[in-house]
Each structure stands twice: as C-alpha cells, then as structure tokens.
Amino acid sequence: MANRYFNETHEEVRRNIRRFVDRHVKPHINEWEEAGSFPRELYPLAGEAGILGIGFPEAYGGTFEGDVFMTLVATEELLRAGSGGLFSSLMSLGIGLPPVAKWGSPALKERVVPAVLRGEKIMALAVTEPGGGSDVANLKTRAVDCGDHYKVSGSKTYITSGIRADYYSVAVRTGGEGYGGVSLLLMEKGMPGFTTGQPLKKMGWWCSDTAELFFDEVVVPKSNLIGVENAGFLMIMQNFEAERLGLAVYSNVLSELAFNEALAYAQGRHAFGKPIAKHQVIKHKLADMATRLEASREFTYSVGARMQAGIPSLKEVAMAKNFATATSDYITYEAVQIFGGMGYMRESLVERLYRDNRIASIGGGTYEIMNEIISKQLGL
Known part of the structure; x- marks a missing residue:
C-alpha cells in the first residue's frame, strides 16, 4: 500500500x-451483523488503541491532527473488516465531533472531546430531517431563544449512533429562513423532552445503530452553542467536505474487497472444463473492475492531497465521491454476478x-447534489 501518499508512520499505524x-x-463481525449490533465495549478498546483520536487535537487526547492521510488509513483498515455498519457507528465521532473540536468553547471542548476520544462517550451528528433530506438550508427544527437557554422542538432522522450516543451535534434554526438562520447545538442524552425512536431497519449497515430523534421543548443551555449563533450552515458544509472524502474512501475499500473476493472465486470456480476466470466474459469483467478501482483510488488520493495542502476542493471532492460511488456500484454488482x-x-x-x-451515493449529499455542486463550480 505504501506509495507517494503514505509515509512510514502511516504504514506503522x-x-x-x-x-x-x-x-x-x-472474529465476531458476522455474529454482530446478524444480531444488528456490536458491543459498546469496542469503543473504549478503540480509544485505548488510539484509533478514535486520529485527526483530533493532541491537547484533548487526539493524534495526527490535520493529517488527512492518517484519517484515510484508519478508514481503510477498519473497513477491511467487511462491515460498513461497524465502521459507521464506531466512527460516528468522525462527523459528530469535529464541530465541537473546531468551534466549541474551551469549556465545551474540555467536557466533551477527551471522553469521546477515549471511547467513554459516543458522539453523533444530527442534521437530516424527515421532510428535508439534502435541503439542509431549510431545516425546521427550531431553537427558541429564552435568555440563558434555548428551547428546542423538532425531529431528526437517519441518525447514525442515534440511540447509543451520549452527545449530539444538532443542527437547529435559531434565526430566519435559509442557511443564515442555522446554528449547531450540543445536545445530551437524558435532557428532558429529548427521546429516540426504535432502531431503524435498513437494507445494509445492519450492525449500525440508526434512529430518529425527537425534541419536545428541550432546554439547552446557551453554553452548549457550538461556535457563533446562525453560523451553523458553514460549519456543516465544512464538515461535509471531509465526510465526502471519507465516503469516497469507503466506496473504494468496498470495491477493493469485492474485487478481491470475485477474483479469488473466479480463479477457483470451474465451469465448462476450466476456471471461470479463464472465460473471456469473466476475465473482461475483472479487467474492467480492476481498472475502475485503480482510477478511483488514485483520484481520491489526489483530492486528499489537495485538501492536505489546504487547496479549496469543493468541486473535486464532490467529483471524487461521485466517481468512487459509481465505481463501487459497478464493482459490487459485478462481484455478485x-x-x-x-x-x-x-x-x-x-x-x-x-x-x-448502496448508501454511499446517498449519504453525505446524494449523487445528484454532488452534480449540482460540480455544476455550480463550473459556472453553470
């Protein structure tokens, strides 16, 4: 795996x-998938191993802050267990915690970040709403200013770690309509009026905890405001850029696993007197799969290098996500075939x-939304 994107420290990690x-x-992943969950004890084990802290500030127990490729290493290796659900839940802090770590007050950071990085607490991001989907700028969950606190009413859906989480970075409307009225609040399990639904049953990600959240005039202290009031949309969008790169990597790893499985099976399975890998129709499928995977992986890494260098990459990361998810759609389909x-x-x-x-071209902004972003960046 070592190449121009990864150094020896990356490879050691x-x-x-x-x-x-x-x-x-x-050893347990098949059992956890069938059970629809995995033990909470895995979080502190991952924290002790330093996995949860990758990419976060050292002052709060993190390591390798700002190292895009170290984060990609963690994503790739955890996904090689063969379960998107395990990865999405165990690493839900990767989308839920950055707003607090970047924009939270010192007191909020100190209270929340170290415990999450140790795996003692679980963190989730709550943006999507039942009637909104990708239309983040028009979210409806309302936080009413009541002096030293807000009262939050509304709901969220499709929230990864929705039931298990202790802390949630929640997108709410504190101002007027549109993106300028959105804020982020830290909400906590046990706040009166804050409830979760039953675990949602999904096509995939079986061992991932996914749920609806309900807020009925939940009192949230002003000290739980993340960053500046009405500046939440920008935080969400910046968060999305890293999430979309992660989803491109996610798709590439699933493609790699599916390709390797298909290659090994085709070499060992015999039909009509020879391994099916020797039949032209199968060998050409495998050649196409290998080519698309190589191109997608290289493009994703090149976009990661842009982000590592601090180059604005809104268009490129949208392209990488779409290219990688289209590639994994093709490769996972052909592998089953x-x-x-x-x-x-x-x-x-x-x-x-x-x-x-199947979730990869939906989560973090759909394939269609990515094309809207690309089109706008092209001046269309």
Missing part, C-alpha cells in the same frame, strides 16, 4: 489498526458489500 481489527472485530447464486447468499461477503455499498 496501518499495521497497528489491522492488528486491532484482526483481534477484536473480524460473478459469484452467481452464491453471491446472493448471506454467507458471502460480496452479498453484504453489495448492500452496504
């Missing part, structure tokens, strides 16, 4: 996380990869 996954995740009937069986990794892949 990669080896450490791979050992963590081999010891604590892979190569496996034939066995690819439709739950005992096959490619069956789970096919299901877990």
Whole structure:
C-alpha cells in the first residue's frame, strides 16, 4: 500500500489498526451483523488503541491532527473488516465531533472531546430531517431563544449512533429562513423532552445503530452553542467536505474487497472444463473492475492531497465521491454476478458489500447534489 501518499508512520499505524481489527472485530463481525449490533465495549478498546483520536487535537487526547492521510488509513483498515455498519457507528465521532473540536468553547471542548476520544462517550451528528433530506438550508427544527437557554422542538432522522450516543451535534434554526438562520447545538442524552425512536431497519449497515430523534421543548443551555449563533450552515458544509472524502474512501475499500473476493472465486470456480476466470466474459469483467478501482483510488488520493495542502476542493471532492460511488456500484454488482447464486447468499461477503455499498451515493449529499455542486463550480 505504501506509495507517494503514505509515509512510514502511516504504514506503522496501518499495521497497528489491522492488528486491532484482526483481534477484536473480524472474529465476531458476522455474529454482530446478524444480531444488528456490536458491543459498546469496542469503543473504549478503540480509544485505548488510539484509533478514535486520529485527526483530533493532541491537547484533548487526539493524534495526527490535520493529517488527512492518517484519517484515510484508519478508514481503510477498519473497513477491511467487511462491515460498513461497524465502521459507521464506531466512527460516528468522525462527523459528530469535529464541530465541537473546531468551534466549541474551551469549556465545551474540555467536557466533551477527551471522553469521546477515549471511547467513554459516543458522539453523533444530527442534521437530516424527515421532510428535508439534502435541503439542509431549510431545516425546521427550531431553537427558541429564552435568555440563558434555548428551547428546542423538532425531529431528526437517519441518525447514525442515534440511540447509543451520549452527545449530539444538532443542527437547529435559531434565526430566519435559509442557511443564515442555522446554528449547531450540543445536545445530551437524558435532557428532558429529548427521546429516540426504535432502531431503524435498513437494507445494509445492519450492525449500525440508526434512529430518529425527537425534541419536545428541550432546554439547552446557551453554553452548549457550538461556535457563533446562525453560523451553523458553514460549519456543516465544512464538515461535509471531509465526510465526502471519507465516503469516497469507503466506496473504494468496498470495491477493493469485492474485487478481491470475485477474483479469488473466479480463479477457483470451474465451469465448462476450466476456471471461470479463464472465460473471456469473466476475465473482461475483472479487467474492467480492476481498472475502475485503480482510477478511483488514485483520484481520491489526489483530492486528499489537495485538501492536505489546504487547496479549496469543493468541486473535486464532490467529483471524487461521485466517481468512487459509481465505481463501487459497478464493482459490487459485478462481484455478485460473478459469484452467481452464491453471491446472493448471506454467507458471502460480496452479498453484504453489495448492500452496504448502496448508501454511499446517498449519504453525505446524494449523487445528484454532488452534480449540482460540480455544476455550480463550473459556472453553470
């Protein structure tokens, strides 16, 4: 894996996380998928191993702050366990915690960040609403100013770690209509009036905790405001850029796993007197899969290098996400096709990869929204 994007420190961390996954995740992942959950005890284990702290400030227990490729290393190695659901829930802090770590008050950072990085507390991001989807600028959850506190009413849906989380970065409307009236508040489990629904049943990500949140005049202290009032939309958009790069990497890893499974199966499966990998129709499928994966992975890394260098990459990261998700759509589909009937069986990794892949072109901004962003950046 070592190349011009990763140095020896990256590779050392990669080896450490791979050992963590081999010891604590892979032996149990099929059982957790079927159970629809995994033990909460995995969070402090990941915290102790230093995985949860990657990319966050050292002052609060993090490591490698600002190192885009170290974050990509963690994403790649955790996903090699073969479960998008495990990754999305265990690492929900990756989208929920950055607003607090970047823009929270010193007191808020001190109270929240170290405990989450140690795995003692779980963090979630709550933006999506039942009637809004990608239309973040028009969210409806309302936070009414009551002097030293807000009263929050509304709801959120499709929230990863929605039931388990202790802390939530919640997008609310504190001002007028549109993006200029959005703020972020830290909300906490147990606040009166804050409830969660039953776990949502999903096509994929089976062992991921996904839920609806309900707010009925929840009293939230002004000290829980993240950053400046009515500046939440900008924070959300900046957060999205890193999330979209992560989803491109997510898609590439699922593509790689599916390709490797299909290649091995095609080399071992015989039909009409020879391995099916020797039949032109299959070998050409595999050649196309390998080519698309190589192109997608390289493009994603090049966009990561732009972000590492501080170059504005709104358009490029949207392109990388769309290219990677289109690639993983193709590769996971073809992997199941190569496996034939066995690819439709739950005992096959490619069956789970096919299901877990489908969310990638929806989450973090849909394929269609990415094309809107790209079009605008092209002046269209």
